Amino acid sequence: MFPDAGFREPTDESVLVEAERKLGEELPVGLKQLLLESNGIVGQTSVDTVWTIEQIVEQNLYFRSDSSFAQLYMPFDALLFFGDNGGGDQFAFVQTPRRPDIFVWEHETDSRRWVARDLRDYLGRSLTDGGDDWYQ
Template identity: 45%
Template sequence: MWRELIWEMYPEAVLADPVDEVTLAEVEKRLQLPLPVELASLLREVDGVANEYGDAVVWSARRLVEDNLGMRREPDYQELYAPFDEMIFFGDSDMGPQFAYVHTDYGPGIVVWDHESDRRRLVVVSLRDYLARCLIQGNSWFR
């Protein structure tokens, strides 16, 4: 489903091979958070999505773990920013913003995080909308 949807929206997308259930379980264990259902579903089909310019619209399972743990453990980040423990960062753009799942009162949502201001703003509530806006419209609407 995801592979076809992405190629329909953006034929130039670069899609990696899928991950297995063992890898997904390891990601959740290391992050100490459950993966959002739609993100886990996408990773079962493709382990990361990049646009034609190499921007990591959706990170690989390995990068999910490395970047999230790195951000949570970085002493400077702990001093400068609100905690990231309840967030799962999963994508970025060439302009600097990073995108993360957070839990809201009405379910999971996707926020854009600005590292300069530590602003976290809800931008979409589904991975499908996120992909459409990143791949079809570019990231300009996130600013």
Template identity: 45%
Template sequence: MWRELIEKHTPQARFASPAAERALRRAEETLGHLLPDDLAELLGETDGVVDANGYNLVFSVEQLVQGNLEMRTYPALKRLYMAFDQLLFFSDIPGDGSLFAYALVPEGRPDVFVWDHRTDGRRCVAPSLEHFIEAWFGGDIRL
């Protein structure tokens, strides 16, 4: 389903091999929380998606874990921004520095947020990963 949705908008997207179930479980253990269902499903189809321009539409499991751990623990970021413990970053904005994330609280909500690195603002941009992908390719996400 996820590959078809993305290919509908950008046939040049590059897909990785599916993430192994044990890699997804290890990511959850390392991060200390479950992955949202739709993100886990997407990663189960393809371990990350790179668009035609070489930008990460969805991080691989390794990038997701490494990036989130860095955002949550890097001392300079802790001094500059509110805590990131309640966000799960999964995509970036090409050339901007802002990131897309799920809010982990309240638990089970599939909303996608954008974190603005200039203002530390966090704003909902889509009610689900599917809507995020549709809106991103449709040019409907306003930063």
């Protein structure tokens, strides 16, 4: 369906359990299912459309704990980042309140806005619309 996308080897259920422990929250069901099939997706221009589970954990912990970010940006605790556009903007699920929608965090303005109704919609838009700024 997405001939230009790159799929990785699947992750293991035990890795997802450990990731949830480190993050202190459950991963969205759709994201877990995807990671069990492909531990991340590389988009058309080598962009990490969906990060590996290791990168998801690393980036979310970093964004939630970096003191310089706390001075520059609104808190990130309600978001679960899982992919990016290659230029600094990142895509996230809203965890508080938990919902399937995907939002983009635009790093230059600290804006957070809706871009897709769920993970399937996000993948369809980001992998077929062409370009890394499909959400603009």
